[in-house]
Amino acid sequence: GPPGPPGPSGSSLRYGSGKTHLTRFVFSCLLNNLGLTLICSVFSLKLNLVALNQPHSGDMMGLDMADRMCFEQAKAMGLAPNYRAFISSHRQDLVHVVYPGFRQTLPVTNLRGDMMFRNWRSIFTGNGGPINTRIPIYSFDGRDVLADPFWPQKSVWHGSTSQGLRATDKHCETWRADHVSVMGQSSSLTSGLLMGQETRSCSNEYIVLCIETHKNP
Template structure:
């Protein structure tokens, strides 16, 4: 696929297509998606006869590299992003819909076009079921910088309490390392689940609607390197809230 892209780029004098061309989308400050290149390469097997057609299409749609100072990459890859909200939250999140909406807003703000849902179990939702069934076993889970946290979604629920790869950071939508940044003084993440990703109805802050100190929610310490450690915590605590991209799509990113 990469060779196909380079051939197409060479035919318009642009060098490596994935490095040289810039293409701005109206809905994002900086984007990096040109699925037609990867799709056609895979579908047509890289035959020379269509390279010229791709080059003409690119010439018509893309700006000259000199026309803009933005550096944009074209990405065609299979992955699901796991990203933290930009601030910690107590157990009072206006319910699961309130948490989901914050995930949606902050993802769009940085140009991520996938569907992001809060990494939480609730009254009608098990954490395990959030990701689309077809994408649970074959798609890696990555952070905002595409560093692999887990080989796939099912790996989180394999009995390890979702132990993520050593040295890989959990990043917020604005790019901060939540384990190191002082904006998250308590290095714990809400989840409301057991180790298999099933809801714990007595430990999800009354469906994420209360910060009452006597009510509890299930959480995990990121210091342990796990996302599903079983730690019962008061809902008045302000912890990290994660968002998971729930189905694969080609999405624009910085």
């Protein structure tokens, strides 16, 4: 397979077996702030935004299957399996996918640890979620979906309004339809927006993202 991105942050988050190890680590970072600034920043907690390893039409066999693909592909790469699909559906608003305690406290990064958003909530202010298109978005197996021709269409399904709420009748019939006449809400990443508002046919095969919903204690 292709080489993965250097130093995926998920694999470096194994501080130990519990809260004590994490507390000690953070405390040592604070004590040695001048000498360990770089190390502390590398190991700081963050929420990863990662793409599934293949593009998908609007038929993902439903939200539960999309979530399961995120869970299983994360687990296969040795990451904590705390990932769910970055989509809204008829029974879910994307903005609420991340656990409440993690929505404003942690930056959202790519798999290498490059910051994309200062926190989860900042994606959904209504301005389309601007992204720096020079920052790669990696799949779980380490490919840059913005550059890799395996994803010919550089758009992402999200089924949402710019505020991260479900977009009525724009979720490819609850992510079970790929008919050309059925529509889903998407965003062209090359436009520099993660939450752009483009209604497209569910027959298109687009990038599907997964978001880390929380950190284990």
